[in-house]
Amino acid sequence: MAPTDDYAPSSCFGNFFSFKKKQQSTRSSRSVPAARTQPAAPSYYPATSEKLPAYDECVSKAFEQLDVKGDSEVERIVANAIDNVSDELRTISLDLHEHMETGMKEFHAHKVLTDYLESKGFIVTRHAYGMETAFTAEYSNGPGKRIGLCSEYDGLPGLGQACGHNLIAISGVATAIGVKAVLESGKASGKVILFGTPAEELSIGKIILVQKRAIQDNVDVALMLHPAAYHAERGAMIAIHDVRLEFFGKASHASAAPWEGINALDAMVQVWNSISMMRQQLLPTDRVHGIVTDGGKAPNVIPDYTSAFFFVRTTKFNQIGRLMHKMEECFKAAALATGCEVKWTWREIGVTKDVVANDPMADVYQRYMEKHGIQFPTPAEQAATGGGSTDFGNISYEVPSLHPMFGIHTTAANHTIQFVEAAKTEVAHKDAILASKGLTVTAVEVLRNDTLYERIQADFKKIKN
Numbered sequence: 519m520a521p522t523d524d525y526a527p528s529s530c531f532g533n534f535f536s537f538k539k540k541q542q543s544t545r546s547s548r549s550v551p552a553a554r555t556q557p558a559a560p561s562y563y564p565a566t567s568e569k570l571p572a573y574d575e576c577v578s579k580a581f582e583q584l585d586v587k588g589d590s591e592v593e594r595i596v597a598n599a600i601d602n603v604s605d606e607l608r609t610i611s612l613d614l615h616e617h618m619e620t621g622m623k624e625f626h627a628h629k630v631l632t633d634y635l636e637s638k639g640f641i642v643t644r645h646a647y648g649m650e651t652a653f654t655a656e657y658s659n660g661p662g663k664r665i666g667l668c669s670e671y672d673g674l675p676g677l678g679q680a681c682g683h684n685l686i687a688i689s690g691v692a693t694a695i696g697v698k699a700v701l702e703s704g705k706a707s708g709k710v711i712l713f714g715t716p717a718e719e720l721s722i723g724k725i726i727l728v729q730k731r732a733i734q735d736n737v738d739v740a741l742m743l744h745p746a747a748y749h750a751e752r753g754a755m756i757a758i759h760d761v762r763l764e765f766f767g768k769a770s771h772a773s774a775a776p777w778e779g780i781n782a783l784d785a786m787v788q789v790w791n792s793i794s795m796m797r798q799q800l801l802p803t804d805r806v807h808g809i810v811t812d813g814g815k816a817p818n819v820i821p822d823y824t825s826a827f828f829f830v831r832t833t834k835f836n837q838i839g840r841l842m843h844k845m846e847e848c849f850k851a852a853a854l855a856t857g858c859e860v861k862w863t864w865r866e867i868g869v870t871k872d873v874v875a876n877d878p879m880a881d882v883y884q885r886y887m888e889k890h891g892i893q894f895p896t897p898a899e900q901a902a903t904g905g906g907s908t909d910f911g912n913i914s915y916e917v918p919s920l921h922p923m924f925g926i927h928t929t930a931a932n933h934t935i936q937f938v939e940a941a942k943t944e945v946a947h948k949d950a951i952l953a954s955k956g957l958t959v960t961a962v963e964v965l966r967n968d969t970l971y972e973r974i975q976a977d978f979k980k981i982k983n
């Protein structure tokens with residue numbers, strides 16, 4: 519459906535990138551010789567434009583080969599089905615925005631979404647996979663491929679729906695309804711399963727789903743959407759792990775007998791300095807950030823206990839071990855230098871993996887959205903941005919997956935009070951509806967196009983290589 523006069527699709531990302539390019543060219547013309555502005559990318563570096571063929575040409579050639587022309591009748595069924603429920607979804611979205619709940623406590627969202635999905639003819643399982651606020655909603659019209667979708671609905675304490683998960687919730691529902699409509703029309707055969715996935719902000723729900731094989735045993739592909747200040751059909755997200763660190767020393771009077779003490783705060787300061795120096799040798803894409811959670815109790819007592827909490831992030835899951843090892847060496851060195859005992863505990867549930875976008879599915883989504891006026895930055899530009907993480911990454915390592923970001927007519931970053939406001943506007947709702955249609959068309963193409971599906975599977979093998 520073409521945008522109406524009062525609704526121009528968001529293209530904040532395009533503006534953002536043209537601004538960024540201007541900044542870069544100014545800097546390079548001032549201080550870097552022209553011949554050195556495009557060095558060969560080292561092998562560990564994220565994809566860059568130097569390594570990629572001309573993207574637009576590839577996409578059109580790929581579509582010729584894949585025979586993905588876009589069935590206008592299917593697209594009409596999808597658009598009608600989603601437009602028909604848009605007002606109801608708007609009501610649900612505002613409800614979830616107003617009644618924000620934090621991870622694993624999304625009881626209201628769980629009830630609202632499961633009741634609604636049941637009323638729309640889905641087979642609903644509440645409290646799925648041992649999680650009180652998880653659910654599944656399924657519909658099948660016979661044999662065929664199985665489409666997995668995700669809805670999130672948790673918010674951020676102290677902020678609200680600052681990541682727009684109210685829009686993710688309804689986009690998952692809208693996409694499920696769109697796929698169901700196509701299945702009912704007889705234009706495709708197969709199954710759609712919407713997973714209600716709690717606690718994304720705590721990176722829990724989808725990791726548990728993967729651990730319980732909810733994804734691997736039940737779906738062939740997985741798709742979801744996420745709102746942002748920009749559009750990105752691939753939605754780069756990086757891997758993250760976290761560690762809790764403790765030092766145990768010996769208390770003593772800080773003035774009368776400091777030599778009797780073993781200073782656990784000194785150990786913590788030592789760790790901070792070691793990590794600060796270590797950063798100089800990290801990759802530009804690595805991140806280490808943390809806080810001291812206990813720095814001692816009183817200034818006149820040598821602290822016998824301190825603790826800290828760190829996040830480590832890097833672009834690829836298989837690089838996390840490198841960072842973990844470096845961190846542990848810093849911990850051990852500080853303990854040795856100060857005479858403290860040290861204990862560290864990596865997150866028990868495990869690493870949150872990076873999101874691996876399936877290129878053939880991303881291309882189908884992009885093509886639909888571009889037809890409706892959305893502009894996307896190049897894959898290289900997308901790979902160079904981001905810095906966030908999501909538990910959908912763990913799903914993307916199990917089945918071919920797609921996690922596009924859709925712009926909601928804001929320049930505010932996620933996790934800000936401004937984004938809370940942006941996530942409830944009428945225009946953001948329209949953005950979510952358009953993106954849901956794009957995701958539905960992508961899912962339906964997976965069901966209907968075996969050649970595309972072969973490409974999807976071949977692309978997924980890149981994870982193993």
Ligand SMILES: [Zn+2]
Pocket residue numbers: 680681719932933
């Ligand atoms: Zn978030």
Ligand SMILES: [Zn+2]
Pocket residue numbers: 681682683718744
């Ligand atoms: Zn989010």
